[in-house]
Amino acid sequence: MADTNSVPLYRTIWRWHFYAGLFVIPFVLMLSLTGAAYLFKPQLDRWQERDWRGLPAVERIDPDAQVAAALAAFPGARFHFYRIPEARGDAAVVHLGLAGGTMRDVAVSPRGQVIGSADPDARISAWLARIHGSLLIGRTGGRLVELAASWAIVMILTGLYLWWPRGRGVAGVLWPRLSLGGRAALRDLHAVTGFWVSGLALVLLATALPWTDVWAGGFHAVRAEMGWVSGVQDWKGGAADPHAAHDHRAMAITMPAPAPSRVPLDTIVLRARSEALPPPVIVQPPGAPNMFGPPNGNVWTLTTQTQNRPLVRSIRYDPETGIEVSRSGFADKHVIDRIVGIGIAWHEGALFGIVSQLIGVATALGLFTLALSGFLLWRRRKPADGLGAPPLPRDPARLKGVAAIVLLLAALLPLLAASLILLWVVDRLIVPRLPRLARWLGVRALA
Numbered sequence: 249m250a251d252t253n254s255v256p257l258y259r260t261i262w263r264w265h266f267y268a269g270l271f272v273i274p275f276v277l278m279l280s281l282t283g284a285a286y287l288f289k290p291q292l293d294r295w296q297e298r299d300w301r302g303l304p305a306v307e308r309i310d311p312d313a314q315v316a317a318a319l320a321a322f323p324g325a326r327f328h329f330y331r332i333p334e335a336r337g338d339a340a341v342v343h344l345g346l347a348g349g350t351m352r353d354v355a356v357s358p359r360g361q362v363i364g365s366a367d368p369d370a371r372i373s374a375w376l377a378r379i380h381g382s383l384l385i386g387r388t389g390g391r392l393v394e395l396a397a398s399w400a401i402v403m404i405l406t407g408l409y410l411w412w413p414r415g416r417g418v419a420g421v422l423w424p425r426l427s428l429g430g431r432a433a434l435r436d437l438h439a440v441t442g443f444w445v446s447g448l449a450l451v452l453l454a455t456a457l458p459w460t461d462v463w464a465g466g467f468h469a470v471r472a473e474m475g476w477v478s479g480v481q482d483w484k485g486g487a488a489d490p491h492a493a494h495d496h497r498a499m500a501i502t503m504p505a506p507a508p509s510r511v512p513l514d515t516i517v518l519r520a521r522s523e524a525l526p527p528p529v530i531v532q533p534p535g536a537p538n539m540f541g542p543p544n545g546n547v548w549t550l551t552t553q554t555q556n557r558p559l560v561r562s563i564r565y566d567p568e569t570g571i572e573v574s575r576s577g578f579a580d581k582h583v584i585d586r587i588v589g590i591g592i593a594w595h596e597g598a599l600f601g602i603v604s605q606l607i608g609v610a611t612a613l614g615l616f617t618l619a620l621s622g623f624l625l626w627r628r629r630k631p632a633d634g635l636g637a638p639p640l641p642r643d644p645a646r647l648k649g650v651a652a653i654v655l656l657l658a659a660l661l662p663l664l665a666a667s668l669i670l671l672w673v674v675d676r677l678i679v680p681r682l683p684r685l686a687r688w689l690g691v692r693a694l695a
Contacts, residue, residue: 263638265406268399269622275396276619282380284612287597287605289373296371300339300355300364309360310514311340318342318354321362328537329530330513332520339363387461391663394460397453398664402657404449407442431628438621445614452611455591458483462662471584478582483592509534509567516548516565523563526554534567547573555598557589637690
């Protein structure tokens, strides 16, 4: 086999892998931890609501009285939805919109006592979601995460090229030779982990894109232009609609108070028993903000907040007669929306229950190992007077294949394209004119 260090293609891909890895390492470490924890959102939410479960249920009041008790505890609040108790002794959760756009989940016992309340945005799962999606710094953080995800795709694809056996045996390719010790064992651990986790990681990164800003904005426009729309988009990425993707604060500010109804809430809750919807199951009153799209209109809506999107369906009832008006489900969505929905359910660990959660944890653990081993490899080979980047190849004319791949990735990932242009300008036009910086980065300075 030829010396790979003398092959321009290999050295170019190695250099891209190096820069991609160095940039994404801190993001991968943080996103792996927060993502693995968020996979267990249902369990986290149940744990936070542990005091709202297993209550005495011998004496019970109806759901309408429970809503009245919650509204009495928060004067001026508006009723958004009623979450049906999963078990007989569980409290009902009444979701209210307060003045100024804040929200409250109010727990009302079977006897009608308000036993607690919580800001849904202050839940552990909501906090994890904000770190994972925006680093707690809003839109700027979201774009940084999107940029890191784009470069993580580059890191994985270039890593697979570097891993390719090229005539070697399976040792160090399919399993690490840890007995070698030192840098060789660490290199094997890095390469083999990258191979085994690459497929799952690419799926994880691809299914995250609909939740981003720039990529999802472009997808949203293409989707509308191509007519791939059936109903309202129910994920937040690229959505201009303030009601999309469960934007509680926007809904609380813009929505009118729920309209009166002759049919009591209790009647709709009784209907829910025959629908066998996956929990958590909610009932939204006429005129209330819809958790899965636009305002309900003048109907009662029975639906579910399950993260397993293929199981989501909604039934609407006339507020005057209680007769079913319509129903919709996952199968009624456009095929593109169904693909995105399945992907998001997989990303959140909800598609196959605990199995998906465990696969998600294994993927996060693999990515964490990949990032940590990559960092240690860099520290071991980094010279004292330089970054340790692989040197540029001497024959860029032979790199048309690399250019084609880069252009394809850039077309699919807008933030990657922008960063590549910036890097090219810096790497080719600026750094060579700064001799000390050029030496530190491994770039040939101009004479």
